[in-house]
Amino acid sequence: MSHLFSPLEATAKSVAQLVSSRSSQHATLRPITGYLLYRGYHYTTRGLRRHDVSVAAPHQGRRYSTTPKEKSDPLHILFCGSDDFSCASLKALYDEHIQNPDLIRSIEVVVRPGKRVGRGHRTIQHPPIRSVAESLGLQIHTRDTFTRWNIPAKTNLIVVVSFGLFVPKRILMAPKYGGLNLHPSLLPDLRGGAPLQYTLLCERELTGVSLQTLDHNYFDRGIVLAQSPSDPADPSAIRVPPTCTTVAALKELVTPTATRMLVAGLRAGVYLPPHEPKGWNPDPKTLAHAPKVKPHHKQLTLSRFREIDQETSSAERRGTLVRRQDAIGPLWFLSRDAQGQQKRIIIDAVEEVPGLSPANRPSMVTIVDPEDTTSKNHDDSESSPKLYPIPFEDGEPQTYSESTTKPLDQPNMHLNFWYPAGHAVKEEKYALYLGNYRVLSLKVEGGRAKPTLHALLGFIIK
Known part of the structure; x- marks a missing residue:
């Protein structure tokens, strides 16, 4: 039976014989991975596609020819985005659509629904991408789920x-070329929904942009098709300067590279199979995860305050409190007012003060023994900093019905705001110090931002 071909081999041979009669004298037959395939390039791609013959191993899912990539059909793009970073990408695609309609024939946009915000939740705040799509005259689809939608x-x-909603396999399998994602990090580092925020939290000195395929099962697990340099010595690498301390500044830094990469990738046809991996291979031990920032990530807990309290203010490295405030803020903590009501207090503005350390200022948190009525919480001498202690509570916020009852397992703790000896607090517009930081303004939940001393008047322990 060795002289007989398998059905696939027989089909390939018949295609080769059919084309051979019309090909030039330079055409030859050669075996590739067990299949007889015709080597005349112009005819091979067309002939194999017409007869649905592939040279890939039969066990693979999608099978593609090993010949050079075919010419792309004009693209009809469905763009999914939300924030300013995605707005810049949509504008770049639209500009390319106008200048090169043979590449991008049309664009439609999927946006998330607006959210109710403000007092009484009476105002609906839409994601920025909606107004951009409207200004460009693009068709908009509002979706918060892909269920029962085509x-x-x-x-x-x-x-x-930057869409924030997982695109399921059913949707990704529908378009001919699948899906692409633009991610502002050097994948696989900082996978997740908040790569810009964690670039700052992790104090990365180098960042980047990755263009990847969309994986059918997980976020940020696709094939990286294009990536900015991971070598700091490369002139094109994106270094994070010391002055880049906010998400807005970091976004502004990476956006030009991202938009160029997206348009250049479409021009180069990186979405066409076979997909060629272009990502770097870092040591897995150096990688960090960048999960979506949630309210509890912003809470200043007892363990977080203790970590911050050990730091010495340094010109070489920004303190944890200001880094976290700039990256994922506004930060907040729990206290209890004079009426016994638990309140969330939000840090509105804060700055680091040079030269402060645990040795020359009050500690941030004090655990008070309620049985010790003889000890004083602070030194009232004129040479000592003036303290403005307030109650501090750890753990999750209580519900409204519980908020007037202090948890039984909570020790009595004070958060020690203070002011330098020999100074009048009004000299700095009623800002107070906390550890190594000058807290300029606070906001008690449900209220507006006020100078720190004014905001804490209902909380200060006399």
Whole structure:
């Protein structure tokens, strides 16, 4: 039976013989991975596609020819985005659509629904991408789930940038070219929904942008098709300067590279199979995760305050409190007012003070023994800093019905705001110090921002 071909081999041979009669004398037959395939390039791609013959191993899912990438159909893009970073990408795609309609024929946009915000939740705040799509005259689809929804029939590529909603396999399998994602980090480092925030939290000195395929099962697990340099010595690498301390500044730093990479990738046809991995291979021990920032990440707990309290203010490294405030803020902590009501107190503005350390200022948190009525919480001498202690509570916020009852397992703790000896607090517009930091203003939940001393008047322990 060795002289007989398998059905696939027989089909390949018949295709080769059919094309051979019309090909030039330079055409030859050669075996590739067990299949007889015709080597005449112009005819091979067309012939194999017409007869649905692939040279890939039969066990693979999607199978593609090993010949150079075919020419792309004009792209009908379904763009999914939300924030300013995605707005810049949409504008870049629209500009390319106008200048090069043979590459991008049409764009439609998927946006998340607006959220109710403000007092009484009477105001609806829409994601920035909606106004950009409207200004460009693009078709908009408002979705908070892909369940029971089908993409426009003409769509042949999905582009996702800072969307925040997982695109399921059913949707990704519908367009001819699948999906692409633009991610502002050097993947696989900082996978997750908040790569810019964690670039600052992790004090990365080098950042980047990655263009990847959309994985059917997980966020940020696709094939990296293009990536900015991971070598700090490369002139094109994106270094994070010391002055880049906020998410807005970091976003401004990476956005030009990101938009160029997206458009250049489409021009180069990186979305066409076979996909060629272009990402770096870092030591897994150096990688960090960048999960979506949630309210509890912003809470200043007892353990967090103790960590911050050990630091010495340094010109070489920014303190944890200001780094976290700039990266994921506003930060907040729990206290209890004079009426016994638990309140969330939000840090509105804060700055680090040079030269402060645990040796020359009050500690941030004090645990008070309620049985010791003889000890004083602070030194009232004129040479000592003036303290403004307030109650401090750890753990999760209580519900409204519970908020008037102090948890039984909570020790009595004070958060020690203070002011330098020999100074009048009004000299700095009623700002107070906390550890190594000058807290300029606070906001008690439900109220507006006020100078720190004014905001704490209902909390200060006399």
